[in-house]
Amino acid sequence: MQEIRNYTMNFGPQHPAAHGVLRLIMEMDGETIVRADPHIGLLHRGTEKLAESKPFNQSIGYMDRLDYVSMMCNEHAYVRAIETLLGIEAPERAQYIRTMFDEITRILNHLMWVGSNALDLGAMAVFLYAFREREELMDCYEAVSGARMHATYYRPGGVYRDLPAQMPQYRESPWHKGNDLKRINSWREGSMLDYLEAFTNDFPSKVDEYEELLTGNRIWKQRTVGIGVISPELAQQWGMTGAMLRGSGVEWDLRKKQPYAKYADVDFDIPVGVNGDCYDRYLVRVEEMRQSNRIIQQCVKWLKANPGPVMVKNFKVAPPTRFEMKEDMEAMIHHFKLFTEGYCVPAGETYCAVEAPKGEFGCYLVSDGANKPFRVHLRAPGFAHLSSMDTIVRGHMLADVVAMIGTYDLVFGEVDR
């Protein structure tokens, strides 16, 4: 009989299930994976090197473009690292705003994830439902920063500006008119916080809808239950964090264990999985959306009751207001210095991590006292997760690789940096 030999297959980098630009070289035995070798770097832009070449503040926008579905969480890690070295702390209201937007970002990310993962595994409808709510939350991004995705909203010392008192409304157009227009504007009568309150009251029922479509779905369970099982030991060996680690039953969440911003003051639970398979990680992420919703509700309540400054009053770091600049020479000089030279950060090094939706997003910042960072290293959760691909998919079927790529929640902006 003729000897049957393994063959090599190329997957990506242009493949709808590759979540961007993943290229996988797989050695197959029939339809079983013998070895998988991910090739990454097709989206490498050298963000860290670019950050070394410009003043600190000018790199905040690059952080949005790393993990481009959890923008503000990336900013948060970078901004916190700068604040740590400067020894400043954002005002309480800014901390609450950051907490709230981190959670909005988490919901945005998980919606994207649940939609695209379901799409990969053959469920089209979830994607459409998930993008409906994503749109509503992106309006918050836009209302607060002017940009739907790449906000550059967090700044060292606080946030760029306070929440808008009036949520922008839709105008009449061929696409939005009559009762439809009235309906979509009904949440937008008041401030952004009113809008978010209406959203958070409504959102749990929307999560129920996604669960209705997936949680008990026979096909979904066949594709995810028992697939890509990761033991707690394996997860730790491979440096996994976030839902990948919690899905394996390790109760580890930086928001609880090493709280930053205002996470110590808000009430929420950490969901953990039992079996460590793709289905458990799905359940963990869905529950995280509900918990994020809870946190947003608490932040909205606090923010409504407590007006105040959202930026430190320290003109060496944060610019003075336009009004002050026009009145006062010194404010003018501060503004000029900040926007031409930037601020110098005292020499030292720090590692600041946040619980980004995908896992631990860390920023290792080394400063030699200059107005530009000496070294910025961004620890992307997806990079660590993807490196375990070969170990985990060996022995699985080809179709399970797609389920695994989905469950890693990969975004190549952060993997390749």
Next chain:
Amino acid sequence: MSDPHSNALADRLAARFGETLTISTVRNETTAELSAADLIAVATALRDESAFQFSELVDLCGIDYLGYSQVEWDTDSVSSTGFSRGVEGQAMGRFDWASRPLNEDKPRRFASVVHLLSIVHNCRLRLRVFCDDDTLPVVPSLTLIWPGVNWFEREAFDLYGIIFDGHPDLRRILTDYGFVGHPFRKDFPLIGNVEVRYDPEQKRVIYEPVSIEPRVLVPRTIRNDADLMQAEAEAADDWQRN
């Protein structure tokens, strides 16, 4: 990080490893510097011993200390023509590959920095290992202790040229297939070395030397007045009403 174990951690490390580690704790972040020869033994102990249990290696990255605390814009002294214009200096944005600065015999440019996390004790630790030789920087690989370090070491090799001795698969990871050089080194120009374009005559993508000019918009400068002591004093003074 803000947990009570951090300082205790420094004490435990000092008690266990003694002279092997140079320990410093700043802002509750503990850093231990050690020589490459001790790395494997120390790392194994840190992972396995119950006092440490650093079960996760969160991050590993390379650093090139060439040009640390060098400035392009001297703000200390003034000449008859005023302050320096900030157009000199050797920062990576200022040169192309042909005119890159040569090594100035800076001892020990390269270091590998590891961030460890103990889930049991809820604490972090930073290890820094300097490479003894700048022309051939070598550090032992940690892949047998934490397999997840595999790609991080490949990245540090790719970007800095640090060689991880014992790594099973030390290939480039982030840069292009066939890339030449280690792009994150401080003597690698910011504009890069080559650029690609599609050549309609040869009907393929070709590499050419970069055509853009290096330039720096904001010179690098170090000011000690920004240690914010002064800023705080000014804020307290309320300069607006002065």
